[in-house]
Amino acid sequence: xxxMDLSGRRTLLLTTIPVLIxxxxxxxxxxxxxxxxxxHAALSTGSVIIYFCCFVMGFGPIPNILCAEIFxxxxxxxxxxxxSLTFWIGDIIVTYSLPTKGLxxxxxxxxxxxxxxxxxEQMD
Numbered sequence: 151x152x153x154m155d156l157s158g159r160r161t162l163l164l165t166t167i168p169v170l171i172x173x174x175x176x177x178x179x180x181x182x183x184x185x186x187x188x189x190h191a192a193l194s195t196g197s198v199i200i201y202f203c204c205f206v207m208g209f210g211p212i213p214n215i216l217c218a219e220i221f222x223x224x225x226x227x228x229x230x231x232x233x234s235l236t237f238w239i240g241d242i243i244v245t246y247s248l249p250t251k252g253l254x255x256x257x258x259x260x261x262x263x264x265x266x267x268x269x270x271e272q273m274d
Contacts, residue, residue, distance in 0.1 A: 166208030
């Protein structure tokens with residue numbers, strides 16, 4: 151919160167957008183371009199960490215704070231509830247549209263191991 155008060159909401163959002171885009175581009179390139187396993191893992195992990203850190207500073211809390219500030223007092227409670235409902239519906243759509251939906255943890259681990267090793271391991 152002190153970072154938001156120090157730099158301002160607009161500045162924080164505008165400076166985190168390019169970093170978010172850049173980290174996603176690096177993640178896409180790391181998954182599309184063939185490269186060594188260690189380099190792939192380092193680029194993927196690093197870009198996800200950078201994305202997460204910048205998201206937490208900018209696009210994570212600021213939309214919720216803006217929802218609480220932009221509506222008039224007489225309708226603020228209803229509007230914040232609608233904004234929260236919209237966020238939750240979006241989260242549910244993303245969660246249930248992932249390809250690993252409904253699979254046991256062992257299958258998900260095997261799914262990611264195939265990409266890391268190049269060949270699937272035999273499950274007992």
